[in-house]
Amino acid sequence: xxxxxxxxxxxxxxxxxxxxxxxxxxxxxxxxxxxxxxxxxxxxxxxxxxxxxxxxxxxxxxxxxxxxxxxxxxxxxxxxxxxxxxxxxxxxxxxxxxxxxxxxxxxxxxxxxxxxxxxxxxxxxxxxxxxxxxxxxxxxxxxxxxxxxxxxxxxxxxxxx
Amino acid sequence: xxxxxxxxxxxxxxxxxxxxxxxxxxxxxxxxxxxxxxxxxxxxxxxxxxxxxxxxxxxxxxxxxxxxxxxxxxxxxxxxxxxxxxxxxxxxxxxxxxxxxxxxxxxxxxxxxxxxxxxxxxxxxxxxxxxxxxxxxxxxxxxxxxxxxxxxxxxxxxxxxxxxxxxxxx
Numbered sequence: 635x636x637x638x639x640x641x642x643x644x645x646x647x648x649x650x651x652x653x654x655x656x657x658x659x660x661x662x663x664x665x666x667x668x669x670x671x672x673x674x675x676x677x678x679x680x681x682x683x684x685x686x687x688x689x690x691x692x693x694x695x696x697x698x699x700x701x702x703x704x705x706x707x708x709x710x711x712x713x714x715x716x717x718x719x720x721x722x723x724x725x726x727x728x729x730x731x732x733x734x735x736x737x738x739x740x741x742x743x744x745x746x747x748x749x750x751x752x753x754x755x756x757x758x759x760x761x762x763x764x765x766x767x768x769x770x771x772x773x774x775x776x777x778x779x780x781x782x783x784x785x786x787x788x789x790x791x792x793x794x795x
Numbered sequence: 796x797x798x799x800x801x802x803x804x805x806x807x808x809x810x811x812x813x814x815x816x817x818x819x820x821x822x823x824x825x826x827x828x829x830x831x832x833x834x835x836x837x838x839x840x841x842x843x844x845x846x847x848x849x850x851x852x853x854x855x856x857x858x859x860x861x862x863x864x865x866x867x868x869x870x871x872x873x874x875x876x877x878x879x880x881x882x883x884x885x886x887x888x889x890x891x892x893x894x895x896x897x898x899x900x901x902x903x904x905x906x907x908x909x910x911x912x913x914x915x916x917x918x919x920x921x922x923x924x925x926x927x928x929x930x931x932x933x934x935x936x937x938x939x940x941x942x943x944x945x946x947x948x949x950x951x952x953x954x955x956x957x958x959x960x961x962x963x964x965x
Contacts, residue, residue, distance in 0.1 A: 645933035647940070653880040655927055656850045657804060662924045665800030669826055669917050669924075677825035678913035685818045693836050714859065720815060720886040722910035730910065734888075741891060 636708040666782045678683065682723070689724035693717055697766045698761055707750060717762060731780045732758055740788045748794040758783055797951065801827040805847065808833050809840035809854040809866060810886070815911070819853055819886070822913050826920070837861030841869055844877055849918070856887035863887070864901045871902040871938050879937065880930060884922045886911060902938025904928065 637652035657665055670675055698716050703709040712732050726746035736758035743750050762777055799862045806828050810816045819833055832847060835838035839862040840854065851872070854863040863885055873877050888909040898906050905919040928939035 636826075643933065645931055648930040650927035650929060653930060654878070656882055656923060657800065657822070661800045663800070665804075665827075666921060666924055668800055669921060674826050678822055678917070679816070679824050681821035682913060685814065685821065693910050709882065714810060715888060719812065719909045722817075722913075723818065723912070737888070782807075782844070793923065 644770050655761050658773055689720050690726065692731065693724060693726060693729065693766050697763045701763060704756070705761065707740070707755065711737065714740075714759075714762070717766075721766070726766055728777070728780060729762055731777075732761045732765060732783060734782060735787055736762070739791065742791055743794060746791075746794055751790055754790060755785060758784075801920045802829075804828055804850050805830045806832070806853065807840060807843055807849045809835075809837060809852065809858070809863065811858045813853060814831065814895075815855070815886075818911060819916070822911075822916055823853075825913070826917065829874075837863060837866030840866050842883075843877075849878065849881060852881055852883045854883060854885055856889050856898065863903075864897055865905050866902040867898070867933050867938075884916075884919050884923075886916075892936055899941055900936070902936070904939050 637649045637731040639649075641647065657781045678694035686789070696713050700710055700717070703713060714736050718730055718737050721727075721733060736755065739754060739758070740750060761783060765779075806823055808816050808819050808823075808831060810819065810833075814832055816835075820833070820881050823831055828851075832843045832849065834843055837854070840852070841861070841932040841962055844852070854866055856961040867883050867885070870876055870881060870883065873879075882904040883902070884905045884907055885903040886907045886909065887894070887898075887952065890908045905922060907915055907919050930938065
């Protein structure tokens with residue numbers, strides 16, 4: 635196989651051997667062994683656990699900001715997106731899922747050029763705040779709430795299309 | 796024990812959220828990657844890429860004033876790009892199909908949906924190390940080959956999605 639092939643269309647295919655790689659082959663072999671070692675997994679686990687408390691604290695601050703931005707939908711979307719980004723990493727599964735539903739709803743409606751139903755936004759914002767502030771992440775209740783909100787959003791999106 | 800293999804690797808994290816930057820740095824550290832630059836948006840990331848040799852980029856999608864897509868396009872297409880072939884992993888909560896396709900078309904190497912886990916991040920790095928992608932240069936695109944697999948004995952001009960049983964969006 636040539637390192638650089640030219641197709642009939644004029645496109646060039648450049649084989650991996652023809653451009654600089656991230657690591658040399660011997661380094662890559664050692665890196666792969668290391669990446670999949672028990673030692674690395676243990677260190678990564680420690681890193682993930684250490685990240686949780688500051689992330690949870692940050693999410694609570696975002697929730698305060700989200701509530702304060704109730705009438706600024708652009709800002710509310712940006713904050714909700716941040717919450718969606720790392721709530722689940724912080725162990726707040728329900729918070730992350732509801733934030734995900736709200737983000738998708740706002741994104742889909744914007745793309746469809748339709749106005750947002752502020753009741754839907756308020757319901758989600760309220761559910762996100764309650765889930766984030768709950769001491770324990772009550773997954774069963776949270777999943778039920780998330781499923782009901784998702785169904786509501788699906789109906790409204792269907793109506794909007 | 797010195798076995799990391801990553802001693803010489805220089806990584807760059809482009810992410811506007813301080814908590815995500817810290818987490819990504821900690822995860823890379825745990826794998827033995829120590830030389831890590833950080834930038835809070837695409838513009839700042841591009842400056843670092845012009846100043847230093849970088850071997851791996853992790854970037855968020857939504858940032859201002861320059862997002863991860865624009866950063867990727869600059870890296871791949873700028874005449875003075877220091878390394879247009881550098882692997883770029885896009886890490887984002889924006890997982891809608893049209894955004895994934897936009898990332899692919901900008902030239903990202905791998906796409907990682909939040910929430911970030913060590914397993915998922917290491918899987919993307921493994922993919923880059925084990926199966927480096929060919930690059931394609933044509934009139935409208937320069938970047939990793941967006942097709943994940945070759946079909947043997949296929950000589951026709953077109954490839955259809957239904958002919959690719961295991962095709963993945965790149």
